[in-house]
Amino acid sequence: MNFKNITVAGSGVLGSQIAYQIAFKGFHVFVYDINDEALASAKERIMKLKQNYQEDLGATKEDVDTAYNRISFNSNLSKAVQDADLVIEAIPEVVQIKTDFYKELGKVSPEKTIFASNSSTLLPSQFAEATGRPKKFLALHFANEIWKNNTAEIMKHPGTDMNVFDEVIEFAKAIGMVALPLYKEQPGYILNSLLVPLLDAAQMLLLKEVSDVETIDKTWMVATGAPQGPFAILDVVGITTAYNITLAKAEATGDQDYKKLAELLKTEYIDKGKLGRATGEGFYTYPNPTFMKSDFLEG
Ligand code: NAD
Numbered sequence: 001m002n003f004k005n006i007t008v009a010g011s012g013v014l015g016s017q018i019a020y021q022i023a024f025k026g027f028h029v030f031v032y033d034i035n036d037e038a039l040a041s042a043k044e045r046i047m048k049l050k051q052n053y054q055e056d057l058g059a060t061k062e063d064v065d066t067a068y069n070r071i072s073f074n075s076n077l078s079k080a081v082q083d084a085d086l087v088i089e090a091i092p093e094v095v096q097i098k099t100d101f102y103k104e105l106g107k108v109s110p111e112k113t114i115f116a117s118n119s120s121t122l123l124p125s126q127f128a129e130a131t132g133r134p135k136k137f138l139a140l141h142f143a144n145e146i147w148k149n150n151t152a153e154i155m156k157h158p159g160t161d162m163n164v165f166d167e168v169i170e171f172a173k174a175i176g177m178v179a180l181p182l183y184k185e186q187p188g189y190i191l192n193s194l195l196v197p198l199l200d201a202a203q204m205l206l207l208k209e210v211s212d213v214e215t216i217d218k219t220w221m222v223a224t225g226a227p228q229g230p231f232a233i234l235d236v237v238g239i240t241t242a243y244n245i246t247l248a249k250a251e252a253t254g255d256q257d258y259k260k261l262a263e264l265l266k267t268e269y270i271d272k273g274k275l276g277r278a279t280g281e282g283f284y285t286y287p288n289p290t291f292m293k294s295d296f297l298e299g
Pocket residue numbers: 009010011012013014015032033034038089090091092093097101118119120121141142143144
């Protein structure tokens with residue numbers, strides 16, 4: 001892996017985290033965003049990350065300052081990518097915005113530059129043509145709170161060059177990620193292909209009054225050895241996100257169960273301020289939820 005200069009395009013929630021993680025691991029990073037105002041917000045966001053790296057990873061003040069100083073900010077795309085080995089795109093999840101961006105990026109980038117998309121729900125084949133270099137394009141998907149949740153799902157589209165795929169896997173490892181290769185395109189990658197059906201199934205058991213939150217989680221925990229069950233996971237995801245996803249499915253499919261589930265999440269949780277772990281209550285009450293109690297898995 002010969003990457004030296006990395007550009008992160010889009011410096012919102014994920015772009016800021018990706019840029020800082022890469023800088024923390026010793027690479028020079030260029031951050032590109034549409035204007036100076038967006039870049040000013042990115043600087044603030046990245047400054048705040050220093051504290052997370054100190055608290056969660058035990059990094060020293062010198063470590064976090066040195067990492068910050070490896071980042072340059074630029075709102076001129078040509079300049080931000082002029083010597084980039086890799087551009088990681090983390091701009092809004094809107095097909096037209098991404099398509100326009102890739103068309104422009106393809107024009108202004110050096111021939112050597114590889115492009116990777118952090119998109120959560122859009123597939124790389126949707127943009128391969130727009131990049132003008134489909135062989136050098138793939139998905140590189142990170143999780144929120146990248147410094148702790150250090151998965152990197154690396155996904156080919158049918159036209160991605162295998163050497164490019166392997167190089168990006170090596171890069172992901174070099175920046176402290178657990179590299180998870182996907183050899184074929186898959187909506188939701190590996191994680192959400194596993195997690196979404198589990199969370200859906202748990203919520204349907206609750207909706208249909210087959211059992212209660214604690215029993216459903218306990219079943220999963222005892223039977224598989226998992227440290228938490230689906231409702232504990234939903235509390236971390238946040239009930240609002242769960243509600244939005246369920247509502248979108250209800251609208252897309254017309255499925256009455258999804259409609260009822262969305263109503264349940266709204267009336268029993270969201271309207272009562274039970275939004276999940278972030279607000280201290282969701283399916284469980286925090287900081288000491290019952291599933292963490294020593295006797296939860298007994299009897
Ligand atoms: P965000 O809204 O926080 O940030 C988007 C950034 O892109 C903003 O800084 C905005 O100014 C900038 N932007 C807008 N138009 C642009 C353009 N044409 N060119 C360059 N920059 C532009 O979004 P986010 O949550 O960071 O998500 C970004 C991408 O990362 C999406 O594809 C999303 O699916 C993916 N993602 C998000 C998460 C998450 O938890 N938020 C997790 C994994 C992946």
